[in-house]
Amino acid sequence: MFSPNRGFAEMHCMSGHSNFVSCVCIIPPSDLYPRGLIATGGNDHNICIFTADNPAPLYILKGHKNTVCSLSSGKFGTLLSGSWDTAAKVWLNDRCMMTLQGHTAAIWAVKILPEQGLMLTGSADKTIKLWKAGRCERTFTGHEDCVRGLAILSEMEFLSCANDASVRRWQISGECLQVYYGHTNYIYSISVFPQSKDFVTTGEDRSLRIWKHGECAQTIRLPAQSVWCCCVLDNGDIVVGASDGIIRVFTQSLERTASAEEIQAFENELSQASIDPKTGDLGDINADDLPGREHLKDPGTRDGQTRLIKDNGKVEAYQWSVSEGRWIKIGDVVGSSGATQQTSGKVLFEGKEYDYVFTIDVNENGPSYKLPYNITDDPWLTAYNFLQKNDLNPMFLDQVAKFIMDNTKGQTLLSTSAQFSDPFTGAGRYVPGSSSGSSTIPATDPFTGAGRYVPGSASNAVAPVGGVDPYTGMGAYQSAAAKVENIYFPKKDAVTFDQANPTQILGKLKELNGSATEEHKLTEDDLINLEKLLSATCNTSAETPTAQQLQTLRRAVNWPEDIVFPALDILRLSVRHPTANENFFSEKDHVQFIVLLLKFLNPKGKQANQLLALRTFCNCFVSQAGQKLMMEQRDEIMTQAIEMKSANNKNIHIALATLTLNYAVCLHKVNNIEGKAQCLSVIGTVMEVVQDLEAVFRLLVALGTLISDDTNAVQLAKSLGVDSQIKKYASVSEPAKVKECCRFVLNLL
Known part of the structure; x- marks a missing residue:
């Protein structure tokens, strides 16, 4: 044992909590x-x-x-x-x-x-x-x-x-x-x-x-x-x-070992302790069958071995010390034959100890509920909290409170040394007898045939217009000899999926409409409405989408899963238009819009639908109303979107990375560390599974955007190990933007 006078002294008493x-x-x-x-x-x-x-x-x-x-x-x-x-x-x-x-x-x-x-x-x-x-x-x-x-x-x-x-x-x-x-x-x-x-x-x-x-x-x-x-x-x-x-x-150190007097004081304290056999390892004891003090003449066989003897009518417990070669008394055993001390048990429920855990049946055919209760609790408050927790009718308050009082009549507090409570359960020491004791989908094109419409087939990335980098708005990458500047982050604007072939989309829609059931089949007027909507949202006409056209689209995106993808592609394009996003993102309909898209993010669903749902979410960021909606629903959207990481499809991974990037752009503008933490978590998780370098690049831009000008976000990214995850991309030869962006991110970390 260590001496209390060798190296330890109280510096000061810290206080700040209002309870233990x-x-x-x-x-x-x-x-x-x-x-x-x-x-x-x-x-x-x-x-x-x-x-x-x-x-x-x-x-x-x-x-x-x-x-x-x-x-x-x-x-x-x-x-x-x-x-x-x-x-x-x-x-x-x-x-x-x-x-x-x-x-x-x-x-x-x-x-x-x-x-x-x-x-x-x-x-x-x-x-x-x-x-x-x-x-x-x-x-x-x-x-x-x-x-x-x-x-x-x-x-x-x-x-x-x-x-x-x-x-x-x-x-x-x-x-x-x-x-x-x-x-x-x-x-x-x-x-x-x-x-x-x-x-x-x-x-x-x-x-x-x-x-x-x-x-x-x-x-x-x-x-x-x-x-x-x-x-x-x-x-x-x-x-x-x-x-x-x-x-x-x-301690094992001789220099730090306590004095002989201190060790003797510890042994005296130990020998005077009371041992309840129910809480120790002594087993069932019959004092009449125990040997006397002569039993201690025989040495023990292992360190810590326990031996019980009977001396002057008392049961004593001794433990063998190999280092000292002797039996050391560890206490008097109480609760054995003839003892008067008794203990009563507590019940463990959800990690805490209680005097009672009742099973409550509110009605004959309904489920049973567990009601934990300590005799120091107020039965009415306990009953009220029980009903609130289980969402039960308040009319049962009197009934539940009376049940508690009827079943705890005459009970008083245990006379134990309760001042030392279990810091984990909030109760006194343990009293014995109380405890009860994705499969990946191949990245195949879901459609076949030359010239056929394939959602998203035009490009795996955001196509630069006229050689302009969609992330920076600047020209193409210059020679490696030139000084490299960080043109990648922090990204200021959302990245959207804009490319489309309206003719192919409409052709596929009409083809699938011909084989649709009567319940889902669109009329000729409906098809004309969608054609005009597609034309308006792809900027091939000067018309503005009408409420009737958008209502037709709402019906079309509720088609069966097997045929809905062309309608989803029209939705993906439509949400970019101010009139359409005002319609979809209005306070009246925005929740239904999110629920509709989330249902397509089922890991077992069609990959075409997953891809288009992710791209639609990305395009929502084009307007302030869409950004507000996406931020309000961030937790649910990101939680389901992250499940798409298991898809063995690079287009889905690119869309998922873009969604993360767009969230990073929004979060960079606000002081929302919990949102940034969630985004960093997604980046770390997705980075482990993606192989496509375009998806990697977008995740790097997202990471750089999140941690720019934010020391807390930098520290969090490091603590999550994101820096070690991305180091391998610092040596990628092509495309050069991956290597350069990675190095800029690592410089911040």
């Missing part, structure tokens, strides 16, 4: 803060950020909706937080960059992996999730109860511990390599030794356990039931915090 603090994390030193920062998460839903020399917070991060119970720091000042609200959040300085959603219960453990952009979350829903650039890449299943801790072994491996009393070693690829058993109750915390695969764990069985080469090499008992947390220091010393409110440090 549940987790602490160090943010590494930076140019701005050379001593680093300290982050704390609390029951008040907040994260406080402190400097090392000031007891008051530097700033407070707000955004979680419940207790913040886990924190992890990464490169460039990135902070990852987990909460009872089932969400994890990525923070950079004083801003929330993105929210990771997917777990169904409290997130008790988070870790940022060494490889940039990879993050882990462990949850009370028994799963672990791997996130890359803000998106869930993989879910690890295997634990049989709530995941409580995570520890990183390398870029490819990590450890997890859980309430199922097991530790698991995982590969990032998803494979569980090993399961370690030793603890006999919840495992709360896990920490790895520096430059080693050995680790330590702490749990609800009063123990700190040291694991070497996959085996439990040493067990250290503490005079406290719950050993909440552990941390291995750089020098190999182990720090543990327990439910008795004391932090203890254990």
Whole structure:
């Protein structure tokens, strides 16, 4: 054990939370803060950020909706937080960059992996999730109860511990390599030794356990039931915090070992502890069958071995110490035969402990609902919150409140030392007996025959008019000998898909109309309307689209999936016209317009429809009304659009990259870091799968536009590992614009 007088002294007491603090994390030193920062998460839903020399917070991060119970720091000042609200959040300085959603219960453990952009979350829903650039890449299943801790072994491996009393070693690829058993109750915390695969764990069985080469090499008992947390220091010393409110440090170093008096005081404290066999690893005990003190004359067979004896009517527990070659008393056993102390259980629900979890049937044929309740709660408020959460009729308020009161009559608070509560569940220590325990589509042309209309076949890129670069408005690229200037970003205007062959589009529309069912068949007048609309929106006539023409188009784009693509192509062209976009983007109809297009972004749908839906979204950015609508619906559009990355079709990838670029153009004009974070996440995800260099180029322009003149966005891009993803494009020979744009982006990063 470490001496308290050798190296540790309280500098100051930091305060800033309005309720208990549940987790602490160090943010590494930076140019701005050379001593680093300290982050704390609390029951008040907040994260406080402190400097090392000031007891008051530097700033407070707000955004979680419940207790913040886990924190992890990464490169460039990135902070990852987990909460009872089932969400994890990525923070950079004083801003929330993105929210990771997917777990169904409290997130008790988070870790940022060494490889940039990879993050882990462990949850009370028994799963672990791997996130890359803000998106869930993989879910690890295997634990049989709530995941409580995570520890990183390398870029490819990590450890997890859980309430199922097991530790698991995982590969990032998803494979569980090993399961370690030793603890006999919840495992709360896990920490790895520096430059080693050995680790330590702490749990609800009063123990700190040291694991070497996959085996439990040493067990250290503490005079406290719950050993909440552990941390291995750089020098190999182990720090543990327990439910008795004391932090203890254990060391192998003779220079730092506590004095004989201090060690004896610790052993005396340990020997006077009371052990409830129900919460430990002592099993069923019959005091009458236990041997006497003479049983301690025989040496133990392994470190940490437990032996029970009966002495003067009391049951005592001893643990064998290999290093000292003796039995050390670890406490008096209570609750065995003849004991008077009793414990009563709590029930775990969604990661928190409750006195009761009722099953409520609101009506005979409806579903059942779980209602958690603590006897300190107000039954009326609990009933009200229950009805609100489950969207149930408020008329049941009296009925539910009466049910709670009728089923908790006569119950009083447990007389336990509740002042030391579980920072993860908000309850007292664990009481035993309470826990329950795309397939890709070939990039083939969906249409055949010479001279046939193929949507988007005219060009895979935005065709320059008269040799003008569509991104810069300037002439063609000059010789490599000339000085290269950044003409690529920040991009100021949206990129649209304008090329079309009206004759072919109309011809295909008429052909498919001939084979359409009576329900969908267009009249001759309808076809004339669409022909005039196409002419007006392609600028081949001076006419303005009429309401009747646009109404006909609305009917046509609701054709069956197999034949709708020519109508979608007309829609793609029409939304560029001021009259048409005013019609489609009006407050009355804009939601239906978005819903219509989103249905075509089904990964299992027709690629022609996917392509044209993406291009239509891109063309919406041509007007202010369209930009406003696209920004309002950004989250839903980008979430579904990103699924198109799995399509093995370069035209779809180019359209997806262009959509991302257009969002970047809009976001560059506003201070919306969450929008930029989402866009950066999409860029990182799509960059991994695209091979077409035109799509890559547009993603690079989008990236450059997002991070131009924004240090927060630069840091976030680096923390997500985007810089390492794009380095390979800095050496691309052709087209030269890819290499040049990439180098300009890397200069910013």
